[in-house]
Amino acid sequence: QVLYEDCRMVAVSTPYVAGFLAFREVPFLVEAEEPRLKPQVLLVDGNGLLHPRGFGVACHLGVLTDLPCIGVAKNLLQTDGVVRDELHREQIRSLQREGDTFPLTGTSGRVLGTVLRSSRNSYRPLYVSVGHRVCLETAVRLVRSCCRYRIPEPIRQ
DSSP states (O other), X not given: OOOOOOOOOOOOOSXXXXXXXXXXXXXXXXXXXXXXXXXXXXEESSOSXXXXXXXXXXXXXXXXXXXXXEEEESSOOOXXXXXXXXXXXXXXXXXXXXXXXXXXXXXXXXXXXXXXXXXXXOOSOEEEEEEESXXXXXXXXXXXXXOSSSSOHXXXX
């Protein structure tokens, strides 16, 4: 159920630079807060810890708002040895049912995120990663609970 909706046109002056999306978009997202409502969690169309610098747009927004934040990406950012190779494609093919997952572990040994088949009708997975003040297990559970289709409803809407 939608409790608050805000839409406005903004003039973005910062150019797009891969890996630095937060510097372009987060200032406008922080402004979009509704003072009478405090979200329990934010889902962001982007990455959290699953980022070449270990601090994606979901981390940036979470730290600035001090709200729990989850990164939900549609594409894999290659970092810490996590690459879109044949092994990765085979792991994606192994996701047979809605809710199936596998961890994304970097060469450092750190689990950077989780690959999630969010919908029965979609074979393209989501890449869920921690942004701020939430553990990965909870992040995946929340994203799964918000998926009627491939993309979680708060992001899709």
